[in-house]
Amino acid sequence: MNNRRPLLGLLKYAFYSARGDLAFALLFGLAVGILSLIADNYLISQTLFPLLISGGPAYVVIMKSEGTPLWDQFQVAMPIKRKEVATAPYLGVLLASLLGIPIFVVISGIRFILHEGSIGSMLSTGISYHATVLGTILIMSALLYPLAYTKLGQRSLQGLFVMCTCVAAAINSAILIGGNNLGLPEMVITSLNITISGIAFFVSLFIARQIYAKIDF
Numbered sequence: 001m002n003n004r005r006p007l008l009g010l011l012k013y014a015f016y017s018a019r020g021d022l023a024f025a026l027l028f029g030l031a032v033g034i035l036s037l038i039a040d041n042y043l044i045s046q047t048l049f050p051l052l053i054s055g056g057p058a059y060v061v062i063m064k065s066e067g068t069p070l071w072d073q074f075q076v077a078m079p080i081k082r083k084e085v086a087t088a089p090y091l092g093v094l095l096a097s098l099l100g101i102p103i104f105v106v107i108s109g110i111r112f113i114l115h116e117g118s119i120g121s122m123l124s125t126g127i128s129y130h131a132t133v134l135g136t137i138l139i140m141s142a143l144l145y146p147l148a149y150t151k152l153g154q155r156s157l158q159g160l161f162v163m164c165t166c167v168a169a170a171i172n173s174a175i176l177i178g179g180n181n182l183g184l185p186e187m188v189i190t191s192l193n194i195t196i197s198g199i200a201f202f203v204s205l206f207i208a209r210q211i212y213a214k215i216d217f
Helices: 004-017 020-041 044-062 069-077 084-099 101-115 119-148 151-155 157-181 186-213
Strands: none
Touching: 004 020, 004 044, 004 084, 020 119, 020 151, 020 157, 044 101, 044 119, 069 119, 084 119, 084 186, 119 186, 157 186
């Protein structure tokens, strides 16, 4: 059997079970984007809109990927390796983070036409905010998934989610503040943010696969 098919099936299951909440998250983000065009408010257009359109779908998939013991047992019984089961949530987060890009591009294009701002400045700011949101999501996922497979995660997954989100936001803020204090250009800070969070994400994937392989259901 092609190993890609079971993994694809897990991803389809994750997005199918979350389809209603994903649609709401995207529509709500779109509504906020339209509001930002009407109100032309910096807080809405440069902070709230990127946060909702980039982070909303990813957080929905993360919350829906908790699973149950019965589902875990079913996954282990399928013709798929455990390491692929542990990989599916990570791929789901990455894919969900990309869902809002078309909406962001359209809203940003309309804003450029309406307000005749600098396209370079607009793209730089947009990429920077998206990198901030994506970096927080990647670090939060990097902390959450390995711990979710331990006794700590089994005791209180919601508490673990909140804790990981707070820690990820703190790490992300430290990167931004540290970069600004060092006088680094915005794009350098953005690259540093994505690099650090990306490394943490992929190291976490390796660790989670090792932990999941040893779980006794």
